[in-house]
Amino acid sequence: MIKLITTNYFEMTAIILFGIGFMNILLQDNLIKKFIGLNIMDTAIYLYLVSYGYISNRTAPIIREGNWQYVNPVPSGLVLTGIVVSVSMTAFSLALVQRLYKRYGTLSFDEVIKKLRSGEAQNGSES
Amino acid sequence: MTYNSSDNHESKWEKFFKWVNGEQALDSVWEKELKSKILGKRQKRHKSIEDVIDKINAQSKKIYIFFSIIITVTYIGILLYTAVLLPEHGNELNPTNNEVSQRYVENGVNDTGAVNAVSAMILEYRAFDTFGETVALFASIICVAILLKKDRSNLCPQEEREYIEDEKILNADGNGILKFTSRLIFPIVILYGVYVILNGHISPGGGFSGGAIIGAGLILYSAAYGDKNLKHIVNYNSFSKVVCGCLLVYFFSKGYSFFTGGNHIKSIIPKGTPGNILSGGLILPLNICVGAVVACTIYGFYSYFTKGDI
Amino acid sequence: MFVERMFLLFLIICAIGVTVSKRLLVAVTIYIAYSTVMAIVWIILEAPDLAITEAAVGAGITSILFFITLKKIHAMKEMSDKPHDL
Numbered sequence: 304m305i306k307l308i309t310t311n312y313f314e315m316t317a318i319i320l321f322g323i324g325f326m327n328i329l330l331q332d333n334l335i336k337k338f339i340g341l342n343i344m345d346t347a348i349y350l351y352l353v354s355y356g357y358i359s360n361r362t363a364p365i366i367r368e369g370n371w372q373y374v375n376p377v378p379s380g381l382v383l384t385g386i387v388v389s390v391s392m393t394a395f396s397l398a399l400v401q402r403l404y405k406r407y408g409t410l411s412f413d414e415v416i417k418k419l420r421s422g423e424a425q426n427g428s429e430s
Numbered sequence: 431m432t433y434n435s436s437d438n439h440e441s442k443w444e445k446f447f448k449w450v451n452g453e454q455a456l457d458s459v460w461e462k463e464l465k466s467k468i469l470g471k472r473q474k475r476h477k478s479i480e481d482v483i484d485k486i487n488a489q490s491k492k493i494y495i496f497f498s499i500i501i502t503v504t505y506i507g508i509l510l511y512t513a514v515l516l517p518e519h520g521n522e523l524n525p526t527n528n529e530v531s532q533r534y535v536e537n538g539v540n541d542t543g544a545v546n547a548v549s550a551m552i553l554e555y556r557a558f559d560t561f562g563e564t565v566a567l568f569a570s571i572i573c574v575a576i577l578l579k580k581d582r583s584n585l586c587p588q589e590e591r592e593y594i595e596d597e598k599i600l601n602a603d604g605n606g607i608l609k610f611t612s613r614l615i616f617p618i619v620i621l622y623g624v625y626v627i628l629n630g631h632i633s634p635g636g637g638f639s640g641g642a643i644i645g646a647g648l649i650l651y652s653a654a655y656g657d658k659n660l661k662h663i664v665n666y667n668s669f670s671k672v673v674c675g676c677l678l679v680y681f682f683s684k685g686y687s688f689f690t691g692g693n694h695i696k697s698i699i700p701k702g703t704p705g706n707i708l709s710g711g712l713i714l715p716l717n718i719c720v721g722a723v724v725a726c727t728i729y730g731f732y733s734y735f736t737k738g739d740i
Numbered sequence: 741m742f743v744e745r746m747f748l749l750f751l752i753i754c755a756i757g758v759t760v761s762k763r764l765l766v767a768v769t770i771y772i773a774y775s776t777v778m779a780i781v782w783i784i785l786e787a788p789d790l791a792i793t794e795a796a797v798g799a800g801i802t803s804i805l806f807f808i809t810l811k812k813i814h815a816m817k818e819m820s821d822k823p824h825d826l
Contacts, residue, residue: 363786365545388566
């Protein structure tokens with residue numbers, strides 16, 4: 304088991320990074336930091352996937368004649384898809400943050416919720 | 431929505447179902463009940479209702495923080511224990527290295543004509559996957575345009591003032607370092623992006639990375655010189671034509687096998703000799719399509735984020 | 741072996757630094773460093789396609805979008821993430 308701790312450190316780093324990103328999403332009040340945490344979670348999952356495709360003493364899958372020792376190309380392709388989807392999601396969420404700031408004048412999630420509730424109560428009493 | 435409302439006779443389950451269905455926020459119901467209770471009991475005391483509610487909210491926030499830390503630590507602990515028990519990192523006998531990847535590596539060159547196995551995988555064997563990803567990027571730029579386009583409902587004077595200030599800074603004779611450096615770097619960046627796209631099937635890279643590099647180059651030029659010169663090339667017309675045209679080309683070159691059946695690995699386009707630039711069948715045109723879509727989308731993000739228009 | 745572990749340790753330190761930093765500008769800057777080191781880790785793991793994409797997208801485009809958002813909400817001037825200061 305101690306031997307595996309010294310060999311599986313890529314996976315363990317990925318899991319620790321996932322935990323840090325998860326804590327960021329749960330506990331940060333600031334919306335921008337929440338989204339940075341989400342990006343860290345993304346990259347942690349990619350690190351986990353790619354570290355499983357890695358085979359030691361083999362090269363990247365650019366195929367040359369006479370050499371059949373390559374790492375697994377499947378996780379690379381999947382992660383390439385994931386990176387581009389993550390950037391489009393980041394752009395969309397940042398656009399939402401800008402609109403939210405324009406409407407409520409704050410980046411704090413709690414303040415937004417508070418203002419939303421008081422606004423609801425006002426609208427309800429008016430109607 | 432008055433505080434002594436008539437929905438007091440509802441049972442807790444009915445409230446819960448309403449909350450599950452999204453018709454009513456549980457917190458607001460709870461807060462209302464609390465307010466009415468406090469109003470009934472403590473009208474004579476000095477403490478105001480808002481203070482009490484703030485106190486209770488702070489307490490529940492503490493409970494939330496406590497439980498979120500406990501849950502995350504437990505979860506990460508379980509995952510770490512699992513990671514220790516997983517098969518060894520980098521061992522070639524691991525179950526992830528099965529016949530799928532073996533087939534991609536061994537038959538990839540014969541099937542597709544592309545030397546780069548990752549490119550062959552994402553643009554030939556799993557081309558629908560990549561098409562969906564490109565469409566996701568397209569959907570994202572549409573959402574950003576809906577949210578940030580400058581119109582009557584989305585206009586604030588502060589932003590307008592700042593935009594005019596930015597224009598003034600751009601048109602001034604200052605920031606010579608930025609202008610000189612970007613004039614030096616911009617052609618190299620674009621050339622490198624085109625190289626990465628065109629060599630996607632024989633070396634690392636491909637449509638996504640090359641498109642992102644070209645988009646970054648366009649952003650650099652736009653940041654240094656403004657969008658006046660760029661507007662002749664990249665405007666709304668050309669943007670929509672390029673993006674929609676490339677997506678349609680991609681769809682028709684890969685989507686015909688919906689109607690004809692088969693795995694559409696075999697096509698009428700010759701494979702060429704592996705290693706040459708004109709090889710790989712459809713991979714080179716598809717790489718160019720994806721690169722154009724990604725470059726336009728990334729410049730579109732920048733343009734909508736700064737100016738609110740393209 | 742040693743270099744790999746140093747890079748992974750750097751990743752964890754960067755992630756913690758994003759969490760504890762008080763200013764948003766500092767947090768985004770640390771995130772750029774994180775992405776760049778992540779691109780090097782992809783090279784170590786023999787995935788050069790990912791390294792190019794991560795260097796262009798993670799360190800380039802994403803951080804530009806974050807910076808523009810910060811500029812838009814005037815965080816560049818105030819340099820503080822307290823909501824009433826923005």
